[in-house]
Amino acid sequence: MNRATPDVTPSSQPATGTASALPVWIRRGTPEYRRVSLALFLAGFATFSLLYCVQPLLPELAVTFAVSPAQSALALSVSTACLAVSIVLAGALSEGLGRRKLMFISMALAAVCNLVASYLPQWHALLAARALEGILLGGVPAVAMAYLSEEIDPKGLGFAMGLYVGGTALGGMLGRVGMSAMTEFWGWRHALALLSAIDLAAALGFAWLLPPSRNFVRRAGLGARHHLQAWGQHLRHPGLRLLFLVAFGLMGVFVSVYNYAGFLLGGAPYHMSQLQISHVFYAYLFGIVASPVAGALADRLGRGPVLVAGTLLMAAGVALTLLPAFAAVVAGIVLMTAGFFVAHSVASGWVGRLAAQAKGHASSLYLWGYYMGSSVLGAGVGWFWGRWGWNGVGLVSLAVLALVAALAGRVQASGKPL
Structure with missing residues (x-):
């Protein structure tokens, strides 16, 4: 069987494709599949824990630095805004540098940056460190999606x-x-x-576990024109363009709810402590279960119906949080979380299938929308929180999800029937 040039072998000329080589897929159930799964679990753990570790700290940061709730949300929003930009550049950089090396460097340097941030005494210095961390982390998410799309058997993608x-x-x-x-x-x-120390160890484990790419062809010497053409091609694809907007809305609502849930539960009538509020994040367990189940259903039933269902489940969860009962708020956050991971796992996998080539560029554009939603809505919804409290947060979230559901319903008709 022919094999594509591995990413550890440089090429002096840009590759034009791999039409002459048959891909060597990693199939489910093999030892390599398990190594990839564990390595990318570590990458996901490190990236998301570094990026969102300040989210439960927003009330603490507001007190420590004497800033408002909306201002404290900038500790997260500046990171995700910088991440959104750096993801686009990292997707292009990975075409020449290679997937595994770029992901490891990004994870390790971001962990060191987070360590430095923990000792900074000034609010604006902390924001600057968080911005740099967002730039560094850009080398992980888009490249991880591209790696999976290139290496995993499409039947199990x-x-x-x-x-x-x-x-x-x-x-x-x-x-x-x-x-x-x-x-x-x-x-x-x-x-x-x-x-930060834990995540640095995770980066080392990732580098040890992840197999080298076998279907990736390194493209050295690619200029700005090549990358602009690749991004432009994806933006002209109607299905991909809609998925980028879907990502913006899904992540924007998800982050907004969690950003201000801490302020909601810490105030009247709940008056919960920081440790008590942290238990709400166990709702992520439902996302952990829902993600692979949604992916398997999408492989069988089609991605469009599952994407719409996940979006509607998010909306139902947000609506429940508007009820005053504590049980309703918690149940709503659980439903919203499960719905988000259903929708995101389907949408992110769909990008890899719709993009015929330059998958790193396509993934980077999807994640640009994803993290720009986190940044723009995550901070912007604070304006509604300051004026109308949780009702403002909930109603804006429902309006955004209604738009996302409409967009999700059009993706199936606009892209390939997958």
């Missing part, structure tokens, strides 16, 4: 992508819950430093 997204859910949950627990006992600065 939905399940594999679901496992990766489920891994990010577990990383996000453990990072948030762990940060809250450690903050309760040792303070947020020590908690941030310890998490």
Whole structure:
């Protein structure tokens, strides 16, 4: 069987494709598949715990630095905004540098940057460190999606992508819950430093586990024109263009709900402690289960119906949180979380299938929309929180999800019938 040039072998000329080589797929159930799954679980854990570790700390940061809730949300939003930009550039860079090397460098340097941030005494210095961390982390998400699309057997891609997204859910949950627990006992600065050390170890484990790419062809010497053409081609694809907008809305609502849920539950009538609020993040467990299940269903039933169903489940969850009963709020967050991971795992896997080539560029554009939604809506919804409280957060979220559902319904007709 012919094999594509591995990413460890440089090429002096840009590759024109791999039409003459048959891909060597990693099939489900093999030892390589398990190594890839564990490696990308570590990548997801490190990326999401580093990026979102400040989310449960927003009330603490507001007190420590004497800023408003909306201003405290900038500790997350500046990271995701910079990440959105760097993802686009990292997707292009990975075409020449290689997938595995770029992901490892990004994870390791971001962990070091987070460690430095834990000791900074000034608010604006902390924001600057968080911005740099967002830039560094851009080398992981888009490249991870491209790696899976290139290396995993297409028949099992939905399940594999679901496992990766489920891994990010577990990383996000453990990072948030762990940060809250450690903050309760040792303070947020020590908690941030310890998490940074854990994520640096995860980066080393990732580099040891992940097999070299076999279907990736390194493209050296590619100029700006090549990358602009690749991005333009994806933006002209009607199905991909809609998925990029879907990502913006899904992630924007998801982050907005979690950003201000801490302020909601910490105030009247709930008056919960930081440690008690952290238990809400166990809702991520439902996302961990829902992601691979949604991916498998999408492989069998089609991605369009499952994407719409996930979006509607998110909307039902947000609507429940508008009820005053504590049980309704928690149940709503659980439903919203499960719906988000259903929709995101399907949409992210769909990008890899619709993009015929330059998959790293397509993934980077999807994640640009994903993290711009986190940044823009995550901070912008704070304006509605400041004026109308949780009702403002909920109603804006429902309006955005209504638009997302309409867009999701059009993707099936606009793209390939997958």
